[in-house]
Amino acid sequence: MALLWGGGEPGEVRPGPKPGLSVDVIVEAAIEVADTEGMAALSMRRVGERLGRTGMALYTYVPGKAELIDLMYDRALAELPAEYDVGAGWRPAVASWAGHLLRFYLRHPWMLQVSQARPVAGPNEFAVLEGLVAILRGTGLGPRRVRGVVALLFDFVRGAARTCAETGAADGERRRARSLLLEQAAPGFTARFPMVTWAEPAADEPAGETFTLGLHVLLDGVEAAVRET
Amino acid sequence: MALLWGGGEPGEVRPGPKPGLSVDVIVEAAIEVADTEGMAALSMRRVGERLGRTGMALYTYVPGKAELIDLMYDRALAELPAEYDVGAGWRPAVASWAGHLLRFYLRHPWMLQVSQARPVAGPNEFAVLEGLVAILRGTGLGPRRVRGVVALLFDFVRGAARTCAETGAADGERRRARSLLLEQAAPGFTARFPMVTWAEPAADEPAGETFTLGLHVLLDGVEAAVRET
DNA sequence: GGACAATTCTTTACGTCATAAGGGTATCAG
DNA sequence: CTGATACCCTTATGACGTAAAGAATTGTCC
Numbered sequence: 198m199a200l201l202w203g204g205g206e207p208g209e210v211r212p213g214p215k216p217g218l219s220v221d222v223i224v225e226a227a228i229e230v231a232d233t234e235g236m237a238a239l240s241m242r243r244v245g246e247r248l249g250r251t252g253m254a255l256y257t258y259v260p261g262k263a264e265l266i267d268l269m270y271d272r273a274l275a276e277l278p279a280e281y282d283v284g285a286g287w288r289p290a291v292a293s294w295a296g297h298l299l300r301f302y303l304r305h306p307w308m309l310q311v312s313q314a315r316p317v318a319g320p321n322e323f324a325v326l327e328g329l330v331a332i333l334r335g336t337g338l339g340p341r342r343v344r345g346v347v348a349l350l351f352d353f354v355r356g357a358a359r360t361c362a363e364t365g366a367a368d369g370e371r372r373r374a375r376s377l378l379l380e381q382a383a384p385g386f387t388a389r390f391p392m393v394t395w396a397e398p399a400a401d402e403p404a405g406e407t408f409t410l411g412l413h414v415l416l417d418g419v420e421a422a423v424r425e426t
Numbered sequence: 427m428a429l430l431w432g433g434g435e436p437g438e439v440r441p442g443p444k445p446g447l448s449v450d451v452i453v454e455a456a457i458e459v460a461d462t463e464g465m466a467a468l469s470m471r472r473v474g475e476r477l478g479r480t481g482m483a484l485y486t487y488v489p490g491k492a493e494l495i496d497l498m499y500d501r502a503l504a505e506l507p508a509e510y511d512v513g514a515g516w517r518p519a520v521a522s523w524a525g526h527l528l529r530f531y532l533r534h535p536w537m538l539q540v541s542q543a544r545p546v547a548g549p550n551e552f553a554v555l556e557g558l559v560a561i562l563r564g565t566g567l568g569p570r571r572v573r574g575v576v577a578l579l580f581d582f583v584r585g586a587a588r589t590c591a592e593t594g595a596a597d598g599e600r601r602r603a604r605s606l607l608l609e610q611a612a613p614g615f616t617a618r619f620p621m622v623t624w625a626e627p628a629a630d631e632p633a634g635e636t637f638t639l640g641l642h643v644l645l646d647g648v649e650a651a652v653r654e655t
Numbered sequence: 656g657g658a659c660a661a662t663t664c665t666t667t668a669c670g671t672c673a674t675a676a677g678g679g680t681a682t683c684a685g
Numbered sequence: 686c687t688g689a690t691a692c693c694c695t696t697a698t699g700a701c702g703t704a705a706a707g708a709a710t711t712g713t714c715c
Contacts (some may be wrong), residue, residue, distance in 0.1 A: 199611060202579075212664020212712040212713070213661055214662065214711060232620065253664080254663075262703090310541075317611060340624055345643060346640070347625070349582055349640040353585075355585065357581065382546060389553075395569055396559045396573055397569070410571055411575070413574070414578060415578060416644075417646070418645070422643050439683070440691065441688095442682055442691025443681040477670080480694060481672090482673095482694070483694075490674080491672095621677065
């Protein structure tokens, strides 16, 4: 809470040993663990290890693991641009925003595993939101519609990132393995699910195509909403 | 895997004590635990307890917790309709599909916490997908576009459900508490994030409005795609 | 300089978790 | 009846988050 919005305040001089760590250092180390080893590997002990300390030492700085995760989440989002150039129109700006966010999630797939049920969002998260709302406000849509579109865009990009990150959509090898598993487990699959079979991606389909197509549909919907306004 | 697609096969007679449990009974108990106590409470021990057995007894039937969760996931989806009436057109059918799925997630919020990175999906999951693809195929869209729309719809409904389930969007009380927290943590918030402030929901805004608006935008986008075809 | 209080860390401990593995008992087939 | 198999319980292990006690370090005040 206070840690999330407090920023790097200069520590006032107090009795006791000089601190060997700081919140920032701990958060950075935790992000590194999550980035390199995944969320499942993130433990207080693991982070402590990376800093040459015990896991318990971290509790001097952060009240608990949940709070550490909140801090990590917001800190990682600082990577993203806060503003977008709408000179070429809102559509390319939104597409740019979505592309940045997708690639961000693919660099930090652990982000997708952090619960949205946090007590409060942090400054960087709000900055990302601010950038998108600023673009959409320029379409002339009212706050209610903007909210709907914002939710849609976030959900979409998160979903697309999740698909890529978790199912290895970019990996034809893995996809083939999955199809094989399915064949073995479910003989007669094609007859049972003819529609799904029809919609199956081809083996050589470019990786990001579903994202591109989905975004196109979504932006067309936004355009229709703008016209209705 | 085999358990997922095997169904309730009549147990062949084998030496050894008569089984006191079955996969189905275990999965049902596990779903009950998740429904009533949340995903965090789901442990082999907890499920075993509910069945008057130890947690270890479950391993006779399922290879591990991950597999149990896969089974739960697919089993829960059996609740949903597999087919939709497109007599009134594809739009109401999709809206009906989305509404069913949203309400389903709200009844079983733990579903949203299950990783999509599973080795293979089960029969009920495919049935839900089959129903949606069948509707969308009726629009005349090709398989590639249908895939994009399908992804979008799933992401959207999941995201909307997550927002409701995790942030208590239906709960004005909780929302006010969050605003208060934000005020305290971030003085000058309004000046720093003017766009976000502009887009803030009113205190008395109906709960499901963002979902309705988002779906409308999305369906307009689908309509545009259909026209392009 | 010493006493006191506060602080930074380590260590020990606890309860919880998933699951490996051994052992006792029940059942079936020959 | 014997041998093999299966259903469970029990014991154990390693991992987790975190409570709490203790040792060492530092700052302030007299």
